[in-house]
Amino acid sequence: MERITCILLITIALGLGSCSSVKEYEKQYINDPEMVLNAKSSERYETNFQVYREGASGANGGKTGGGCGCN
Amino acid sequence: MGKHLLLFALLFTITAFAQGTDTIPATDSTEVVFKKRVLETTEVDILSSYYKQQGIHSAVGGGTGTEELTDATADIIIAIPLNDDNVLTVDAGFSAYTSASSGNINPFFGGNTGASRRYGNFRDDDDDDDDDDDDYGTPYGSPWVASTGASQKDVLTSISGTFSHSSDDRNIVWTANASGSIEYDYHSVGFGAGLAKLFNNKNTEVSVKANAYLDKWKPIYPTELHEYGLYGSDFLTNGYFNGVPVLDQYGEGSSSYLPTAFRPFTNSNRNSYSLSFGFSQVLTQKLQASIFLDVLLQEGLLSTPYQRVYFADRANYYIGKPQYIPVYTSAENKGVYKLADDVERLPGNRFKVPIGLRLNYYANDLHVVRTYYRYYTDDWGLRSHTASVELPVKLGQRFTVYPMYRFYTQKASDHFAPHDKHYSFEKYYTSDHDLSSFDSHQYGGGFSYTDIFQSFRILYFGLKSADIRFSHYERSDSLSSNIITIALKFVQ
Numbered sequence: 001m002e003r004i005t006c007i008l009l010i011t012i013a014l015g016l017g018s019c020s021s022v023k024e025y026e027k028q029y030i031n032d033p034e035m036v037l038n039a040k041s042s043e044r045y046e047t048n049f050q051v052y053r054e055g056a057s058g059a060n061g062g063k064t065g066g067g068c069g070c071n
Numbered sequence: 072m073g074k075h076l077l078l079f080a081l082l083f084t085i086t087a088f089a090q091g092t093d094t095i096p097a098t099d100s101t102e103v104v105f106k107k108r109v110l111e112t113t114e115v116d117i118l119s120s121y122y123k124q125q126g127i128h129s130a131v132g133g134g135t136g137t138e139e140l141t142d143a144t145a146d147i148i149i150a151i152p153l154n155d156d157n158v159l160t161v162d163a164g165f166s167a168y169t170s171a172s173s174g175n176i177n178p179f180f181g182g183n184t185g186a187s188r189r190y191g192n193f194r195d196d197d198d199d200d201d202d203d204d205d206d207y208g209t210p211y212g213s214p215w216v217a218s219t220g221a222s223q224k225d226v227l228t229s230i231s232g233t234f235s236h237s238s239d240d241r242n243i244v245w246t247a248n249a250s251g252s253i254e255y256d257y258h259s260v261g262f263g264a265g266l267a268k269l270f271n272n273k274n275t276e277v278s279v280k281a282n283a284y285l286d287k288w289k290p291i292y293p294t295e296l297h298e299y300g301l302y303g304s305d306f307l308t309n310g311y312f313n314g315v316p317v318l319d320q321y322g323e324g325s326s327s328y329l330p331t332a333f334r335p336f337t338n339s340n341r342n343s344y345s346l347s348f349g350f351s352q353v354l355t356q357k358l359q360a361s362i363f364l365d366v367l368l369q370e371g372l373l374s375t376p377y378q379r380v381y382f383a384d385r386a387n388y389y390i391g392k393p394q395y396i397p398v399y400t401s402a403e404n405k406g407v408y409k410l411a412d413d414v415e416r417l418p419g420n421r422f423k424v425p426i427g428l429r430l431n432y433y434a435n436d437l438h439v440v441r442t443y444y445r446y447y448t449d450d451w452g453l454r455s456h457t458a459s460v461e462l463p464v465k466l467g468q469r470f471t472v473y474p475m476y477r478f479y480t481q482k483a484s485d486h487f488a489p490h491d492k493h494y495s496f497e498k499y500y501t502s503d504h505d506l507s508s509f510d511s512h513q514y515g516g517g518f519s520y521t522d523i524f525q526s527f528r529i530l531y532f533g534l535k536s537a538d539i540r541f542s543h544y545e546r547s548d549s550l551s552s553n554i555i556t557i558a559l560k561f562v563q
Contacts, residue, residue, distance in 0.1 A: 041538075045122065045554060050479075056445070059425035
């Protein structure tokens with residue numbers, strides 16, 4: 001399973017790195033507010049409780065530590 | 072796996088650089104170059120949420136008991152343009168919670184060390200029957216009833232600041248940040264720095280960020296262990312336990328309870344260090360993706376000092392009403408609390424590696440598809456997969472509705488066992504079900520309003536966007552919760 005995951009991720013990395021360039025004037029869809037690649041600000045508290053109630057955290061572009069999270 | 076992920080991080084960084092940097096024509100020193108401000112005006116975000124949860128596996132109760140919790144939060148985030156290139160962002164907020172579980176650090180109604188409303192001085196008995204369950208000559212408690220102890224509620228206050236500087240060509244962004252938070256038994260100080268570089272006509276972005284959090288506990292222990300730590304082997308005749316009957320499994324009085332495994336923690340620091348890599352790529356005019364890889368190391372006191380553990384190879388002892396001993400692990404138990412053998416003991420360090428992928432697709436002028444996947448692994452043996460999808464549907468130029476679904480599955484930590492299933496010879500143990508094996512499903516949605524003209528104004532600020540979202544969360548071990556969040560963005 002781990003090997004498959006690694007192969008998949010490496011394939012994705014190589015694929016992303018070989019993409020063609022999109023011109024600025026062609027980015028009207030990419031610049032749509034719903035297309036933002038970070039979590040929305042309104043997701044902040046959902047991410048917090050998920051960090052508290054689940055063993056996993058991180059890799060979402062957000063906070064990576066600090067605070068107890070023990071209640 | 073860790074080596075593979077590090078190789079992956081290097082690989083995607085190299086492939087990004089391989090696309091080459093934009094060639095910036097040399098300019099004459101007298102030439103005037105137009106430079107757009109990074110942030111035109113001050114922006115203010117106001118966020119608030121209300122969270123409510125219930126469950127049956129209280130970690131404070133050693134894996135059994137109510138997990139009722141409510142949490143109300145509010146934050147204000149102010150982004151201030153200092154000049155064309157620099158932005159200062161300040162984020163301040165609080166989180167006020169009430170928790171039945173942490174209230175049971177001292178679960179007993181009565182005694183010298185905790186809530187003393189009932190024991191000895193609560194003898195209403197005015198024959199209106201309002202005290203029938205309370206008129207009992209000894210202290211008692213239950214993992215299924217919230218104590219009114221001081222630890223039942225607390226407020227987390229936090230503040231952070233981030234300074235960012237963008238290069239003249241806007242292809243390099245430096246950031247530096249500092250943060251602090253405080254609650255009754257815990258405080259945290261953090262700082263960090265980051266660098267993001269854009270390539271390929273801003274179609275590619277590579278970022279790296281480092282953070283350190285230096286946290287400190289003020290350890291609070293369950294009452295029975297606190298007393299044992301204070302008075303040693305004589306604790307049954309001193310302090311809280313002086314004159315309090317302790318019961319064995321059969322409800323008979325006993326003086327044999329001795330939690331010899333317990334010793335107070337000598338290190339109350341918890342430090343976290345993280346290195347985060349990010350890579351994002353515009354793939355087509357309607358498709359873009361990003362990958363996040365974090366490498367996190369935690370060290371110090373990673374156990375929560377007030378989470379009880381019960382050993383299967385040790386006899387059980389109780390305080391309270393003996394008739395409830397046979398139904399101890401069910402909500403029928405309204406009057407007896409089992410005395411802990413120890414608090415949870417976890418290793419002094421933890422190495423975590425999460426890797427996440429986002430993929431967003433602009434299907435058409437009405438629909439956008441937002442997806443996310445994460446794989447997580449750590450050296451406590453915990454593995455997890457997370458997948459989520461959000462489907463924004465545009466209702467005209469100003470309104471959007473978005474249903475969402477998130478699936479999460481987790482394999483338990485090596486150190487987890489349920490209530491009363493650990494053994495005293497183990498080195499590490501916890502009955503915190505947040506580290507158990509489970510699946511979870513989260514359903515929800517939201518409604519957002521965007522007005523680029525900011526026609527609704529308050530003082531000097533116009534409302535640019537408003538977002539309200541709700542979600543319901545269900546875990547396969549019976550924990551469930553609901554959360555509602557409101558986010559408002561104002562611009563000057």
